Amino acid sequence: xxxxxxxxxxxKVINIGIEQFYxxxxxxxxxxxxxxxxxxxxxxxxxxKLKKLRGGNFV
Amino acid sequence: xxxxEIIKGEYYDSVTLMLVAKELKKIEGVTEATLNMATEANLHxxxxxGFEVESVNASPDDLIIGIDCxxxxxxxxxxxxRSYLSSPPWKDSEEPGEYTPKTLEGALSVxxxxxxxxxxxxxxxxxxxxxxxxxRGLNVMLxxxxxxxxxxxxxxxxxxxxxxxxxxxxxxxxxxxxxGLGFSNVCPVGPVGIVSASGTGLQEVxxxxxxxxxxxxxxxxxxxxxxxxxxxxxxxLTAVEALTxxxxxxxxxxxxxxxxxxxxEKIVQALRSSxxxxxxxxxxxxxREDEPKLKYAxxxxxxxxxxxxxxxxxxxxxxxxxxxxxxxxxxxxxxxxEASGRFxxxxxxxxxxxxxxxxxxxxxxxxxYGNNPLEIGMKLPDSLKPIxxxxxxxxxxxxxxxxxxxxxxxxxxxxxxxxxSEDPSVAVVxxxxxxGYGSAPDPSADVVNAIKSLERKKGPLYVAYVCGTSGDPQxxxxxxxxxxxxxxxxxxxxAKAAIFAxxxxxxxxxx
Numbered sequence: 393x394x395x396x397x398x399x400x401x402x403x404k405v406i407n408i409g410i411e412q413f414y415x416x417x418x419x420x421x422x423x424x425x426x427x428x429x430x431x432x433x434x435x436x437x438x439x440x441k442l443k444k445l446r447g448g449n450f451v
Numbered sequence: 452x453x454x455x456e457i458i459k460g461e462y463y464d465s466v467t468l469m470l471v472a473k474e475l476k477k478i479e480g481v482t483e484a485t486l487n488m489a490t491e492a493n494l495h496x497x498x499x500x501g502f503e504v505e506s507v508n509a510s511p512d513d514l515i516i517g518i519d520c521x522x523x524x525x526x527x528x529x530x531x532x533r534s535y536l537s538s539p540p541w542k543d544s545e546e547p548g549e550y551t552p553k554t555l556e557g558a559l560s561v562x563x564x565x566x567x568x569x570x571x572x573x574x575x576x577x578x579x580x581x582x583x584x585x586x587r588g589l590n591v592m593l594x595x596x597x598x599x600x601x602x603x604x605x606x607x608x609x610x611x612x613x614x615x616x617x618x619x620x621x622x623x624x625x626x627x628x629x630x631g632l633g634f635s636n637v638c639p640v641g642p643v644g645i646v647s648a649s650g651t652g653l654q655e656v657x658x659x660x661x662x663x664x665x666x667x668x669x670x671x672x673x674x675x676x677x678x679x680x681x682x683x684x685x686x687x688l689t690a691v692e693a694l695t696x697x698x699x700x701x702x703x704x705x706x707x708x709x710x711x712x713x714x715x716e717k718i719v720q721a722l723r724s725s726x727x728x729x730x731x732x733x734x735x736x737x738x739r740e741d742e743p744k745l746k747y748a749x750x751x752x753x754x755x756x757x758x759x760x761x762x763x764x765x766x767x768x769x770x771x772x773x774x775x776x777x778x779x780x781x782x783x784x785x786x787x788x789e790a791s792g793r794f795x796x797x798x799x800x801x802x803x804x805x806x807x808x809x810x811x812x813x814x815x816x817x818x819x820y821g822n823n824p825l826e827i828g829m830k831l832p833d834s835l836k837p838i839x840x841x842x843x844x845x846x847x848x849x850x851x852x853x854x855x856x857x858x859x860x861x862x863x864x865x866x867x868x869x870x871x872s873e874d875p876s877v878a879v880v881x882x883x884x885x886x887g888y889g890s891a892p893d894p895s896a897d898v899v900n901a902i903k904s905l906e907r908k909k910g911p912l913y914v915a916y917v918c919g920t921s922g923d924p925q926x927x928x929x930x931x932x933x934x935x936x937x938x939x940x941x942x943x944x945x946a947k948a949a950i951f952a953x954x955x956x957x958x959x960x961x962x
Contacts (some may be wrong), residue, residue: 403628423564423565427552
């Protein structure tokens, strides 16, 4: 959805991270949903190393 | 007895870590409790607090717990910490039956019309999530810092090609249709549109406009690096164009630190082309001659004053002169004030407020150091050990890796304020208190508790600015009252507080 449409319609927020922002937006009646985010099991660097070890066949 | 313990490979968000630390500190006998992701910056801070961290084997993916308590209590406290981390008691208040999706895709199925993702994850994860959001057609407000320049450029180029915007990284405040996101004050909605590469700069201009009875419709953040040549003002120009096409915006405002020359020219040209009366505030820039429809402010309060004058059809030159006269009176008051000591310490939670105050202090004082100084060569070797006149922004990356921003949890800044107030060479301590949604529930009380615990016989002169409104959850009058009752000199703007503090310190350095 374009920026101009966002400005026209008002915010509908997906909150990924600090929960307090989600709580505040809810209190202000902004349509919002919170993602219960967890870090990936392996980060980019580690995945790269594993790929190398397995000849690029790591899934 | 100070001890540390590492919990390998466990990720917790910084709010959870702050709340667990608070619970542990409530136990009698506990002098200090701190839980952090074991980043290099956090280990440095813990070391400065006296914890033995040099020999620990930990990475940023590990949790480190530091506790200072009598030895017999230690095991019980560690057990409590583990228990709180696995099942936080404060989570019980969550609404029953509330579904919390685990992915962006899940969230889109719950809120199909979503149009913006607010991302406040640790920097190394933030860019990937931001790109996912852009690819699903969402605009992005990227609160996270510690995002690389290359990632920022990639995200912004993608957004630009798809008529979207990336507001950030390090963007704390956005206002859309009068609705604040992130750190936001309760201000009236009105005909002003703001684009800002400075988070607390946007808050200060909105608050100053509100105090002049004027509201803001949109306030779009861009992130501080957007105005540098490497990024080229991608989000700034997108935002200016969007505000230009909104017929309800009568006056436009642009706020940032001085942009690189070519980006500055593009921004100024875009504002001229908008056809709307506009004010720029490139903080710290030398005063420039106004154009018929474009006025140049050098400070945040001046920026709000000029925008208010433009909107009310008033004489802009007179509005500026009146403000300067107010500043001169405050300067005279500062010079008359009594303080013992020689130096000024500016201890800030808001980065732009720190920057503006430091730029003002440099007009009065010979040498001004900082953790993010305005002048090359004035960088403090150690931000935890300020020297002479120093300005510290506790929201800088070095203090926020895996930790909450000091506007959310001001306890670290308060601790540093107490430590520095004990230094007999410190004459004046200048600080900010930022109110609004997202900020701490009672930030003035937090600072005042630190001031009250001072052991120094005659403490420094305390000077503060409270950035907020009566409608903010913390309430401006209540927060100001708490500070005044503790003897703090509170001023109506960041600029005024800085002028008073600098004038009160002027001439003391060589004593």
